[in-house]
Amino acid sequence: MKTSYRLSKLTKSDKPAFVSLMSRAFSRDPFFLHVFGDSELDHTARKSVTAFLSFLFDKSFLFHEEVWGIFDEDSLLGTYVVEKPQTNKHSNIKGGLLLIGRLIPLVFQLSGKTLILLNSYMRITRSAAPPWNHHYLIMIGVKPEAQGKGVGKTLMQHLFQTIEADHESQGIALDTEKKENVGLYQKLGFTLQEQTKIDDIPVYCMVYQKNR
Template structure:
């Protein structure tokens, strides 16, 4: 049987598929457990995580970030969001203004403590990244049912190819809270730049120098 695989950009109509995959992929992620609670112990945890993932999808379109997906026989199995350099200040301002309307509902879906933690996380991790123009890998996830088949590697390889073709970018920054991922990314050429602690959560800030 022939298998057709491709990595291509998602559209706004792919939001439900994206949200489903990311919610499953990050269900036991240290950051999600810390921010939204354990779904096995807290019945509101899943709805909080789903609200955040949905917000991240909308935010990416408003701020001109790229959302890519890995398709096998036209079925979405993995996806990632990446912030790219070179976006004009005007576009960022317009996107940020429109984002306010999307942010307001989130204020009623997440506790104030969670919002404060996520804001601190963003400020600290972004400050740990290099000052030179670069891509920033915001999220990457694979449907747990097909993990171990090289889908994550295929998406990461695609991102590396995109970055190397972009003269404005000096590399890729990313953050992970899973210590086991540090060795994985190091094998791809990423270096550990900083190890931060945010509310007892250890965050590993890494960078791939092009």
């Protein structure tokens, strides 16, 4: 990677860049295609993806989550959203109340089928999560033009450094719907915890445990 690249935590002003990047990075993702439709060809699907990613970004500031990204000057090249293991009940209650206000418009922006599938995904993947304290990698994406340049690897290295420095965290859990990603994560030290399905879409639940 270029030494001029900058890795930093995203702020609320980075929301448009985050939504644009993740929309493109996940446009051919099997689960996104199944839930939202083809956002590259269908205007309604594109609006649904935008609404969902906007909600996801807003949610990260209401709960115990962080969004990190790699920039080339002012251009966002890659980003990830991670949920940390430490919980603060008071802040979670406050975040939950604020989230209700953000959920109401989302209900009108997404179809009932889409909402059911998203809820099923959360329920199934979280049930496969390890019982020990861990970071949960919600999403990681790289701008198509920046793929193959070490952006994703650098983001993962940053996450590994984060959990090594966090005494409350014993590792990372993540989920992917792409079979080819399983081997890539295994090379990074992840193991396949569980393989399941949502409709006909395979879901691979993986974990990385430190100090093994």
